[in-house]
Amino acid sequence: MDVVTSAVETNAPEKNLSPWEFSCDLEVDYKSDEIASIVYSTMAVDKELQPDKVRRSMSVSNGKLSVRFQATEARFLRASYSAFVDVLTLATKTIEQFGTSM
Template sequence: MAATQSQWEFICDMEIDFGSEKNASIVYAALAVDKELQPDKVKRIMTVSDGKLSVHFEAIEARFLRASFSAFVDVLTLATKTIEEFGQGMKL
């Protein structure tokens, strides 16, 4: 059964400033390929603007939001460390 609009009551927003549109776009591209495993339970919307990556999560239960957010942050951390290590000397 598909979730209705009123079921998406668990929400989390985050914004990460990468200092440049290029770095934010690199991280966006790395993370965009990983789709949500349960799109009927969790939605994730990402945008890049002014060197910042904005991410919006919605879920039908808190546990789905926590699991999705936690997995996302793990990959986000890896992508950020990769830019720090191999980027143009930029420290985030």
């Protein structure tokens, strides 16, 4: 597993046209569509606890899991990203330990 990119963006408050002022992108390269799809399916069941404050969108392409977070405040972005990465790490370690033949 390789974390390819992780970026955080903020929009200037005076130019903010939407409430989703803070965003972050994460891309993890699993080098396998099968593993990336398994992780995607695992992570997709957990919805955001505060969807009015945080949005998360995910996709899989060429063995990479891409995730985009958008939030109304930096603290909601941080909390959502942190919780997501914790569960993502657990899912990845489980696949590494037991393989995909389960």
